[in-house]
Amino acid sequence: MAEELSVKQVRAITWSDVGGKEAALIQRCIARDEEACAQLVSEHQRMVYQLSLNLLNDHNEALDLSQEVFLRVFRTIHTFRGRSSLRTWIYRIVVNQARNRQRWWRRRHRSQQVSLDQHIQDHGDLPETTPGASPDRLLGQKQLAERIRTALDGLPFDQKTALVLRELDGLSYEEIGYSLQIAVGTVKSRLARARENLRAQLRDA
Amino acid sequence: MTVLTCAAVRKDLAAFYDDELPIQRRIAVQAHIGNCNGCAAALQEFFDLGSAIRTGAAPGPADDWTGLRPGVISRMRAEAYESFTSRIARMFDDMHLVWIGLAATAGTIICGVIVFGMLHFASPERDDSLAAMIAVVAAPSGSDLNPASLDGWIQAPTVPGDGIISAALEQSGSEGDLSVALAAIVTREGRISGLQVLANDRGPRHQTLLRGLSGAQLEPARDGADPVAVNMVWVVEHMTVTGKGKRG
Numbered sequence: 001m002a003e004e005l006s007v008k009q010v011r012a013i014t015w016s017d018v019g020g021k022e023a024a025l026i027q028r029c030i031a032r033d034e035e036a037c038a039q040l041v042s043e044h045q046r047m048v049y050q051l052s053l054n055l056l057n058d059h060n061e062a063l064d065l066s067q068e069v070f071l072r073v074f075r076t077i078h079t080f081r082g083r084s085s086l087r088t089w090i091y092r093i094v095v096n097q098a099r100n101r102q103r104w105w106r107r108r109h110r111s112q113q114v115s116l117d118q119h120i121q122d123h124g125d126l127p128e129t130t131p132g133a134s135p136d137r138l139l140g141q142k143q144l145a146e147r148i149r150t151a152l153d154g155l156p157f158d159q160k161t162a163l164v165l166r167e168l169d170g171l172s173y174e175e176i177g178y179s180l181q182i183a184v185g186t187v188k189s190r191l192a193r194a195r196e197n198l199r200a201q202l203r204d205a
Numbered sequence: 206m207t208v209l210t211c212a213a214v215r216k217d218l219a220a221f222y223d224d225e226l227p228i229q230r231r232i233a234v235q236a237h238i239g240n241c242n243g244c245a246a247a248l249q250e251f252f253d254l255g256s257a258i259r260t261g262a263a264p265g266p267a268d269d270w271t272g273l274r275p276g277v278i279s280r281m282r283a284e285a286y287e288s289f290t291s292r293i294a295r296m297f298d299d300m301h302l303v304w305i306g307l308a309a310t311a312g313t314i315i316c317g318v319i320v321f322g323m324l325h326f327a328s329p330e331r332d333d334s335l336a337a338m339i340a341v342v343a344a345p346s347g348s349d350l351n352p353a354s355l356d357g358w359i360q361a362p363t364v365p366g367d368g369i370i371s372a373a374l375e376q377s378g379s380e381g382d383l384s385v386a387l388a389a390i391v392t393r394e395g396r397i398s399g400l401q402v403l404a405n406d407r408g409p410r411h412q413t414l415l416r417g418l419s420g421a422q423l424e425p426a427r428d429g430a431d432p433v434a435v436n437m438v439w440v441v442e443h444m445t446v447t448g449k450g451k452r453g
Contacts (some may be wrong), residue, residue, distance in 0.1 A: 037281060038274055045273045046266065053263040063273070070277045071284070141260070148261025166223060167258045173225050192219055195254055202257070 022086055030078045041070050044090055047169070051091065054164045055098040056105075057153060065101055069094050084178045091171065091179040095161055102157055151201035159194035166191055209237045214244045222251040347433030349392045355426065355435050362391045362423040362437065370421045383443035385411060387418070393432040395425040403438065414441065 028036030048069050052062035072093050080089055152160055158180065165171045165179060173187045180187070214237045220226045221234045238245045266272075285291060297303055330337055344350035355361055364370050386403040400419050402411050425432040 032285070034278060034281070038278055041274045041277050042272065049273065050263075050265050057263065066273050067276050067280060070273060071280055074281060144257070145261045148257050149263075152258070152261060163258065164262075167255050168262050173223065188220070191223070195219070195251070198258075199250075199254060 023082070026077060026080060026086065029074060032074075037074055040073070044087065045070075047087065048090060048094055051094050051164065051169060052098060054168055055095070055157075055161060056101065057149065061101065061105075065094070065097055069097050072097065084175070088171070088175045088178050091165065091169070091175070092181070095165075095179050098161070099157055147202065151198055154201050155194055155197055159190055159197060162187060162190045163194040163198065209233050211237075211241060211244055214238065214241070215247060218244070218248055218251065222248060222255075347393075347428060347431075347435075349390075349434045352390045352392075352434040352436045353426075353428070355437055358428060359433060359435060360427045362395065362426045362435065365422070365424055370418065370423075372417075382445055383414070383441065385414065385441050387415075387439040387441060388436070389418075389439060390434060390436055391423055391426060392434045393425055395423045395432075397421060397423065 025036055025040060029040055045066065049062055049066045052065040052069070053059065056062050056065060069090065073090060076093075080086065084092075152163070155163070161180060162176055165176045171179065173184045176187045176191075177184045180190075182190070214234050217226060217230065217234050221231060226234060238248055341351050347353040353359060387400060388403055389400040390398050392398060397418055400415055402415065426435040426437075427433065
């Protein structure tokens with residue numbers, strides 16, 4: 001993997017990049033066209049839900065947050081100026097909403113802990129990636145995943161968010177910076193700290 | 206092509222892994238990694254960590270997931286229905302109600318204007334009106350509105366020793382003798398009100414006397430320790446006594 005050479009083209013994103021189709025969809029959403037709003041939700045709901053779930057680690061919270069995100073998107077879509085892609089703009093809203101929700105949650109449920117069974121019930125079981133894999137191997141995968149989730153949850157919210165946006169959603173530094181409203185240099189340092197902390201936590205575990 | 210040291214490559218490894226290096230730099234780092242086992246191992250750590258994060262990521266929704274669309278759209282409809290503009294628009298759905306509301310508002314305003322006009326332009330209450338008399342009767346005896354009559358239980362008002370009243374009397378009667386009966390109300394504060402002369406002769410000396418006394422203040426009448434307002438008649442006598450001179 002490391003030997004492969006890939007070339008990344010970086011350029012500024014403008015309205016022309018957003019695309020005529022997406023711009024038209026946005027205009028229709030601004031005009032409160034219900035069909036257009038439904039289409040926008042359909043196109044981005046998996047991405048929004050998945051990011052919410054990765055940030056909050058709770059199925060019901062993620063569902064609720066995703067709905068809140070789309071309502072906020074439709075309330076504020078008239079302020080979208082095309083300085084980023086619509087997807088990145090929605091990422092920004094998800095991150096902000098998740099951060100607010102987590103602050104609220106920490107204030108009220110700081111002492112609450114969830115059992116592993118409850119956790120699996122909330123998040124679902126891991127998909128069986130290897131058909132016919134042995135029970136030992138499956139158990140090992142589950143335990144590893146659980147360890148990693150716990151380690152990710154142990155990271156500060158901003159570090160965890162940067163890492164999730166980079167590793168799971170594949171956003172560029174620039175897009176992460178826009179989503180988190182920080183400079184690209186800060187993104188780099190935050191990612192470096194997050195990776196270092198995560199390695200340390202996995203080593204300790 | 207630039208040849209990089211391990212330290213320089215390690216510094217760029219994260220950006221290399223994240224595909225964020227400029228193309229020239231990327232080629233140089235790529236070349237170094239191909240020949241350096243230590244840097245390749247360090248890069249592999251990034252890949253391992255990324256792989257671990259993807260392993261630990263929460264599983265995505267199932268294929269039969271119905272999605273958020275129905276919930277979001279229904280909440281949008283509910284918000285739109287409950288919005289202020291929608292409420293205002295619904296108020297104008299039935300114009301009958303609008304006309305009724307406008308008529309009621311206009312009627313209220315007209316009534317308010319009439320009441321305000323009556324209050325503003327009505328003449329002040331007269332002392333001999335029925336309302337004034339009822340107010341006097343309703344007021345407790347001894348109050349300023351309903352002065353009491355002097356009787357044996359009430360200590361009469363007295364002239365304070367500050368000399369103001371004596372000075373007024375002196376001024377009014379300095380050019381001759383004066384004997385006049387005055388009717389007045391002495392309030393609970395000792396003020397003299399309703400002062401009038403009980404005589405037909407109302408010359409300029411009387412006027413001077415009345416002016417002097419109307420601004421004066423007495424010690425109020427008292428019923429026990431409490432001051433009370435009283436009606437009283439006041440006889441003022443001013444007499445000048447002149448002696449006969451010795452004739453030589």
